[in-house]
Amino acid sequence: MIDLIRGVGIGALDRLGSLGNATILWLTALSGLPRRGDLALLARQIYTIGVLSLVIIVLSAFSIGAVIALQFYVQLSRFGAEEAVGLGLAMVLLRELGPVVTALLFAGRAGSAITAEIGLMKSTEQLSSMEMMGVDPLHRIVAPRLWAGLLCMPLLTAIFNVVAIYGGMVVAVHWLGSDPGGFWSGMQDTVEVWEDLGKGMIKSVIFAVVVTWIAVYQGYATEPTAEGIGLSTTRTVVMSSVMVLALDFLLTLGMYGDFN
Amino acid sequence: MQMRTIEISVGAFVLAGFLALVVLVVQVSGVTLTMSPDTHRLLAEFDDVAGLRVRAKVSMAGVTIGRVSRIDVEPSYGVAIVEMEINDRSWPLPVDTGARILTEGILGARYIGLMPGADEEVLEEGGYITDTQGALVLENLIGELVTRLGAS
Numbered sequence A: 001m002i003d004l005i006r007g008v009g010i011g012a013l014d015r016l017g018s019l020g021n022a023t024i025l026w027l028t029a030l031s032g033l034p035r036r037g038d039l040a041l042l043a044r045q046i047y048t049i050g051v052l053s054l055v056i057i058v059l060s061a062f063s064i065g066a067v068i069a070l071q072f073y074v075q076l077s078r079f080g081a082e083e084a085v086g087l088g089l090a091m092v093l094l095r096e097l098g099p100v101v102t103a104l105l106f107a108g109r110a111g112s113a114i115t116a117e118i119g120l121m122k123s124t125e126q127l128s129s130m131e132m133m134g135v136d137p138l139h140r141i142v143a144p145r146l147w148a149g150l151l152c153m154p155l156l157t158a159i160f161n162v163v164a165i166y167g168g169m170v171v172a173v174h175w176l177g178s179d180p181g182g183f184w185s186g187m188q189d190t191v192e193v194w195e196d197l198g199k200g201m202i203k204s205v206i207f208a209v210v211v212t213w214i215a216v217y218q219g220y221a222t223e224p225t226a227e228g229i230g231l232s233t234t235r236t237v238v239m240s241s242v243m244v245l246a247l248d249f250l251l252t253l254g255m256y257g258d259f260n
Numbered sequence B: 001m002q003m004r005t006i007e008i009s010v011g012a013f014v015l016a017g018f019l020a021l022v023v024l025v026v027q028v029s030g031v032t033l034t035m036s037p038d039t040h041r042l043l044a045e046f047d048d049v050a051g052l053r054v055r056a057k058v059s060m061a062g063v064t065i066g067r068v069s070r071i072d073v074e075p076s077y078g079v080a081i082v083e084m085e086i087n088d089r090s091w092p093l094p095v096d097t098g099a100r101i102l103t104e105g106i107l108g109a110r111y112i113g114l115m116p117g118a119d120e121e122v123l124e125e126g127g128y129i130t131d132t133q134g135a136l137v138l139e140n141l142i143g144e145l146v147t148r149l150g151a152s
Helices: A002-031 A036-049 A051-079 A084-123 A126-132 A137-175 A180-190 A193-220 A226-255 B003-028 B138-151
Strands: B039-046 B057-060 B063-074 B079-087 B098-103 B110-115 B127-129 B131-133
Touching: A002 A137, A002 A193, A036 A051, A036 A084, A036 A137, A036 B003, A051 A084, A051 A137, A051 B003, A084 A126, A084 A137, A084 A180, A084 A193, A084 A226, A084 B003, A126 A137, A137 A180, A137 A193, A137 B003, A180 B003, A193 A226, A193 B003, B039 B063, B039 B098, B039 B131, B057 B079
Parallel strands: B039 B127, B057 B110, B098 B131
Antiparallel strands: B039 B079, B057 B063, B063 B079, B098 B110
8 A cells, every 4th residue: 555655656756857857858948049050950940840831731721711611601691690700710710720720730740750859869868978979969959849839830820820711711702602891891890919819829829838848748758668759759749639728728718718 | 952942941931921920910800000090089878788899880871980999887877888989081970960779680799870960060079979779678678568568
């Protein structure tokens, strides 16, 4: 019995230790602000994380926007309120779906890669050997990824939102024949720059922090085996997704608390 | 991959991101870059605004000419005081302009409908619209109907 409790204690301390290490790792990596010479490293990471994600972001944004517009149109036209399609679409995207879906795709593409790389470097003792060679692995490997992630997420979210709104417009206006004036003016009358767009962007930055943090933690806490790295990578995606979804609800409650 | 290609595509990506932000601000939020501050304040007292909200439309003859900027309640009289901002183009309004609280469709949002007046005198900045009619509240109408039916 005592042994069981002790086991729980050891496990908790272990977790806490690696959580602390990962946090230190994350903060040190982030504080190693990219110097002028590192711009090439940063550019390469922005290319991998941002530019190469564009195709998947644009494709999913278009279909998500289109399907939301379709559903809104069908339901709202029963009340003769098709004009609210644009408004509903913009609200749902700017406030919730834009940041969340982008973060989920980001976790799958970039988060898993960060975990795998750090995990592999740790299990093959590269982290310590690089240190011995006088190369700071955080500075060279981790920092550019984190900075690229923090920079790319809001931009990808903005692109996602624009593409999704135009995707919705194609369905609602060009296909279903809703009135384009009503579509845009309903949206412009209600959407506010800070309240809807700004807070959505803040969400996406918070999601970027959470996803990169989980990715670094999982990479750092990985079992030093091939199986362990695979497990950590999976865990990064699963944990990031769950955290993003749960956090989104809490953030929405906090940001738009009074729904009366 | 050539470094040059990477740099070009990264630059294009960052530009596209910021362009998307600008599109969201201008096209979706409807912020006009030449934000016309030329609005005129107008006040009106209503006995019941029934869910009118700040930023609701103020319209005349079906054309939006302004927005509701503030809603306060005057506790001693139990009336709502609504502050509106009227666009410069639709200004000035006759002093006997009326204001009603209307509903878009059956379930739609509340808005203020102004009924044009005929007086030569015009409302001044921050003036009160005196001829007002509050929102029709369905519960009150039903209540009244029930009492009338009970009385007869």
